[in-house]
Amino acid sequence: MFLELRDLHVKYGNVEALHGINVHVDEGEIVTILGANGAGKTTTLMSISGLVQPSQGGVYFKGKALHEMPSHAVVREGITQSPEGRRVFGTLTVLENLNLGAFTSNDKARIRKTRDWIFELFPRLLERKDQLAGTLSGGEQQMLAIGRALMGDPKVLLLDEPSLGLAPILVKSIFETVRAINKTGMTVVLVEQNARAALKLATRGYVLEVGRVVMEDSAANLLANTDVQDAYLGGSGH
Template sequence: MLLDIKNLHVKYGNVEALHGIDVEVEEGEIVTLLGANGAGKTTTLNAISGLVNVTKGEIVFSGEALHKLPAHKVVTRKITQSPEGRRVFGVLTVQENLNLGAFTSKNKERVAKSLEWIYELFPRLAERRTQLAGTLSGGEQQMLAIGRALMSNPKLLLLDEPSLGLAPVLVNQIFKTVRQINQAGVTVMLVEQNARMALKLAHRGYVMEVGKIVMADSAQALLKNPDVLQAYLGGAE
């Protein structure tokens, strides 16, 4: 088991956002978290990354307990996150943003190989490597956010709403690239508003409602589940 989350509770002040969830991710999988806004999906990713405090429960990654580690320690364990809203550094160039993603790596040869791979995945970024990130289109900024997260050669990539605000043609391109990333050996945990596309890409999925896991199954089974169809996929096709 690459990632094992047990009985995870997270609070914001006096409000509990996660009510004891259990999530498992095997090495090499794409696992998606589905649910409405406020269900706790982003909180789950942020708990894994060490960005929010765990009040109860465990997060174990490659046999090591993560839930007591601060965020700057978690990222050295080969876990990276591409956040909702991209959050690129607009006053820095594409190349500078990518270099920041490799700040934990002291192996210059490994960093150079990562950079080469990212430019292969996203040729648009290679064309714009000296351009300020703030002048990129939304789709290009999303490519940059994912590329930056890949620079440290992660075992687990956390993707939060990669299709948000993008045109359909760009969404298809991003999802195709996520599949390539996974096929290259990176395990992916995906939070995505487009439930149908997420389930077509993923191996397994979890459905969250108000801080709880209410359903867990293979992606194919969830695509055919009448409750999931009705709630998240707009009814039967």
């Protein structure tokens, strides 16, 4: 199994955020995780990244137990995250932010090659490379957050709400870029409020409700499912 969450329970103090979820992601897929605010979507990604520890169950990547590793070791295994809210370092330049994403690598030639590829994906970042990240627009900061995650040369890219707060035209552009990234063979796990756009992009999807997986299916089936339409897509077929 490529990436697997087995019977994953996560607690914050006495509050259980995830109640034994099972999720698997095959190599080369885009898998989306849908659900209302507070459903446990971000917690799921943070569990994969090693930023929160499970109280029970575990996260496995190619048979290795990620939940037993510190988060920087998870990055070395090939899993990076573009966090919700972008979290770029505002007082550093675009270039400095990108270089921070490559902190686990000493291979200068590979770092340069990855950076050139990111500038191809996001030409705007090349134009702004010497600008402070805090002065970028929301859309540019989102490009930078994804670019920074890609600098780690991941096998799995975790994206947390990449379309949040962006204009529709930018959302379309970000999703097209995610598709291009996936076409290189990179696996993507996408948490996204924009359920329709996420399902059009993804191979498969999971629906979380209060820390439990209530549905798992192909993205096409979830798009066509009336319960999903009513809950997340604004009514049947509209």
